[in-house]
Amino acid sequence: MNGFAHAAAPLWGLDPAQVSLVAKRENEVWRAEGPGGPYALRLHRPGYRTAAELQSELDWMAMLAKGGLTVPRPIPSRTGRLVEVVGDTPVDLLTWMPGRMVGKQGALEGITDRAGHMHRLGALLARLHDLSDNWTPPEGFTRPRWDRPGLLGETPLWGPFWANPDLTSAQRATLRQVQIRAEADLAARETALDYGLIHADAITENVMVDGETLVLIDFDDGGWGFRDFDLATVLMRQLTAADYPALRAALLEGYAARRTVDEAALDLLLLCRALTYLGWIIPRRDEPGGEERSRRAVATALPLAETYLETSDV
Structure with a gap:
């Protein structure tokens, strides 16, 4: 999906040269550098979620972020949409969250308490x-x-x-x-x-x-x-x-x-x-x-x- 990530970045006014892969699980997550700070560019596995399901996920996350929960906040594209489609791949952009992952496979790494x-x-x-x-x-x-x-x-x-x-x-x-x-x-x-x-x-x-x-x-x-x-x-x-x-x-x-x-x-x-x-x-x-x-x-x-x-x- 490398080409998809580079093609998607300009839809949010981001430089494709400033996009790098950071995680590949159910979806691909790319770190996109921009003037407002880093963002998470997500490339969703085609066919895994419907367009309505993806829109609903982002609406829910936006509400949680507005309510004060520390969760990623969706960023509208230049067209005002929360989800764009590149080829057959749905793409969205989220705020990059600070901090570090707790651990893998249940490990509480570096957690003393x-x-x-x-x-x-x-x-x-x-x-x-x-x-x-x-x-x-x-x-x-x-x-x-x-x-x-x-x-x-x-x-x-x-x-x-x-x-x-x-x-x-x-x-x-x-x-x-x-x-x-x-x-x-x-x-x-x-x-x-x-x-x-x-x-x-x-x-x-x-x-x-x-x-x-x-x-x-x-x-x-x-x-x-x-x-x-x-x-x-x-x-x-x-x-x-x-x-x-x-x-x-x-x-x-x-x-x-x-x-x-x-x-x-x-x-x-x-x-x-x-x-x-x-x-x-x-x-x-x-x-x-x-x-x-x-x-x-x-x-x-x-x-x-x-x-x-x-x-x-x-």
């Missing part, structure tokens, strides 16, 4: 949920749904987790049993659960530290979902940490200062979060490191699934 960090992150997610609840999305707003069908239906949002090729036949049978039981469990709880717009991907790679401020980036998977799912996403990467109980308690305490937490539902959604990665990796398994990530997803999800079957009373 680990519980304090989790407490601040819980409070940040609570503010995000508060602002979202107080906002009326514009007409046509559409984002993915991390609801019961999206997590445990026959066509989950991130794919059929029971079909992961690194599962044995016995493990697939276990996950099918979990799917049926967990779906009934969530159905019995869902009317009482807090539901609304969530980030859905507040992993360490998407949280930045700037002094005492936490910065939340990458809203690509954000959408409608159970609020405890945001907490579950944070906690899943910490399950094997020696201080996991303290990290969990701090995260929930920071969140519960503003909003309520259903701990029983949180455990169920932790299981659901782990299952999603089994499906997510299937179309990406042939990418560099894909097989290792797939096996890691299996190693995380299976113990949770087996414990759930042993302890649930649905």
Whole structure:
């Protein structure tokens, strides 16, 4: 997409020679230098999000930034649009966020007060949920749904987790049993659960530290979902940490200062979060490191699934 980035830069009045690749994950992110400071030029994978979904993501982020949350703010192009299309590639421009990424694969790198960090992150997610609840999305707003069908239906949002090729036949049978039981469990709880717009991907790679401020980036998977799912996403990467109980308690305490937490539902959604990665990796398994990530997803999800079957009373 190198040529696309260089072709897109002038749409925002930026010099193509001052654009450099900094990240290539679901999307490509390029750092674009400009008179107003650096910006993040995002090239979206064609076909991954509809035009309406991309516009909705940016409208939501703009509201959060205006509400005081430290998140990237979308910048209109010279034509006034938030999303431009170069070839078949949607492109947008965001303010460049200061600070450093917390870490990779759940590592809290350079964080000396680990519980304090989790407490601040819980409070940040609570503010995000508060602002979202107080906002009326514009007409046509559409984002993915991390609801019961999206997590445990026959066509989950991130794919059929029971079909992961690194599962044995016995493990697939276990996950099918979990799917049926967990779906009934969530159905019995869902009317009482807090539901609304969530980030859905507040992993360490998407949280930045700037002094005492936490910065939340990458809203690509954000959408409608159970609020405890945001907490579950944070906690899943910490399950094997020696201080996991303290990290969990701090995260929930920071969140519960503003909003309520259903701990029983949180455990169920932790299981659901782990299952999603089994499906997510299937179309990406042939990418560099894909097989290792797939096996890691299996190693995380299976113990949770087996414990759930042993302890649930649905």
